[in-house]
Amino acid sequence: MLLRNKKILLGITGSIAAYKSILLIRLLVKAGAEVKVIMTAAAKNFVSPLVISTLSKNKVYIDWQDNHEWNNHVELGRWADVFLIAPLSCNTLAKMANGNCDNLLLAVYLSATCPVAVAPAMDEDMWHHPSAKKNIAQIKEFGINVMQVANGELASGLFGEGRMAEPEDIFNFLVENYFRSTILKGKKVLVSAGPTYEAIDPVRFIGNRSSGKMGFAIAKTFYLQGADVVLVTGPTHETVSYNGIKIIHVESANDMFDACTTNIDANIIVMCAAVADYTPAVVADQKIKKQDDLFQLSLAKTKDVLKYLGSIKKQGQYLAGFALETENELANATKKLKEKNADCIILNSLNDEGAGFTKDTNKISIINAKETVSFELSSKKEAAENIVEYIINQVAK
Numbered sequence: 601m602l603l604r605n606k607k608i609l610l611g612i613t614g615s616i617a618a619y620k621s622i623l624l625i626r627l628l629v630k631a632g633a634e635v636k637v638i639m640t641a642a643a644k645n646f647v648s649p650l651v652i653s654t655l656s657k658n659k660v661y662i663d664w665q666d667n668h669e670w671n672n673h674v675e676l677g678r679w680a681d682v683f684l685i686a687p688l689s690c691n692t693l694a695k696m697a698n699g700n701c702d703n704l705l706l707a708v709y710l711s712a713t714c715p716v717a718v719a720p721a722m723d724e725d726m727w728h729h730p731s732a733k734k735n736i737a738q739i740k741e742f743g744i745n746v747m748q749v750a751n752g753e754l755a756s757g758l759f760g761e762g763r764m765a766e767p768e769d770i771f772n773f774l775v776e777n778y779f780r781s782t783i784l785k786g787k788k789v790l791v792s793a794g795p796t797y798e799a800i801d802p803v804r805f806i807g808n809r810s811s812g813k814m815g816f817a818i819a820k821t822f823y824l825q826g827a828d829v830v831l832v833t834g835p836t837h838e839t840v841s842y843n844g845i846k847i848i849h850v851e852s853a854n855d856m857f858d859a860c861t862t863n864i865d866a867n868i869i870v871m872c873a874a875v876a877d878y879t880p881a882v883v884a885d886q887k888i889k890k891q892d893d894l895f896q897l898s899l900a901k902t903k904d905v906l907k908y909l910g911s912i913k914k915q916g917q918y919l920a921g922f923a924l925e926t927e928n929e930l931a932n933a934t935k936k937l938k939e940k941n942a943d944c945i946i947l948n949s950l951n952d953e954g955a956g957f958t959k960d961t962n963k964i965s966i967i968n969a970k971e972t973v974s975f976e977l978s979s980k981k982e983a984a985e986n987i988v989e990y991i992i993n994q995v996a997k
């Protein structure tokens with residue numbers, strides 16, 4: 601579990617966006633985190649402490665004392681790995697910027713030894729008021745990590761800036777900023793993903809069914825292991841959930857070659873893209889008109905990115921490729937391993953149910969010069985974890 605044994609202290613202030621904190625708590629607890637919550641008195645008007653304590657599986661802290669027992673604000677800030685205030689209201693923001701201490705949440709903030717992050721929530725005009733701007737600048741100067749507000753429908757009915765980020769985005773923000781592993785810290789990883797589109801004329805192209813899911817999952821997994829990740833992707837609906845992943849969007853095999861070869865300084869390279877092997881020899885300037893019954897297209901071979909990177913591979917650099925096969929799987933994959941000078945080939949066969957392009961699952965075998973390791977059918981996320989773990993072990997040898 602991504603957040604197993606992680607301790608998150610969540611502060612909830614008086615804002616309509618507090619309903620999103622309920623969903624956030626669920627995401628955090630499901631990911632294995634221990635969550636304790638502090639609410640201001642105003643927050644109680646928006647969400648019930650009973651709901652919060654039930655979901656967080658902990659008592660909720662609101663006052664300085666409960667039943668004549670002191671709530672130790674210093675202890676809470678020392679217990680947590682991170683203190684996140686979400687939503688952060690305009691009022692609490694102003695108090696934080698000025699060092700006020702008139703409730704438990706502020707006392708915890710002022711004495712916290714752990715990192716503090718906030719997700720502001722305000723109506724657009726409040727968000728743009730000079731005092732809010734000044735206070736945000738001030739708390740940033742104090743070292744507080746301020747999440748960007750979103751643009752969209754606001755409680756007032758207006759549309760604009762000031763919405764608190766969505767729970768999934770806050771979750772990813774926490775993972776990215778505070779809980780990445782350091783195993784691959786300082787290492788650069790290059791991943792290619794998705795299909796390529798080869799233009800025929802201004803409106804048509806030759807493409808393939810690759811969804812990009814496998815490559816995106818691999819890029820995310822490497823990033824969570826602490827690596828600096830560059831993801832070169834062809835056209836896809838996939839998105840990256842972490843701001844730190846550098847994403848380069850390309851369209852054709854030629855673009856993919858250029859983007860990958862400008863990142864050859866990577867320590868680990870995983871070529872997962874389904875690159876077109878052939879591209880139209882000539883791209884028509886205008887839309888091709890329907891004429892004869894038979895239409896022929898001349899195709900020219902594209903540059904093989906993996907093969908090129910294999911031919912200039914440096915000492916210590918690790919190069920992995922993929923092979924999607926429909927027959928003679930092992931023999932074909934082994935041939936690719938040698939011909940492309942890769943350190944391993946990740947093989948998936950279209951003959952395996954659940955494996956392949958558009959699916960959410962995959963069944964892989966990893967082949968290197970000495971052995972073949974096969975894995976059970978799994979989600980692409982789990983397959984990515986297996987691939988990354990395998991590569992980390994190989995690199996460490």
Ligand code: CTP
Nearest residue numbers: 871872873875902903904905906921922923924
């Ligand atoms: N690859 C590449 N550039 C290309 C073609 C393929 O980088 N122009 C990479 C893929 O990203 C993958 C590996 O080479 O990592 C194998 O791709 P695949 O399409 O399975 O094999 P090909 O070499 O194209 O051979 P064939 O299509 O004949 O199976």
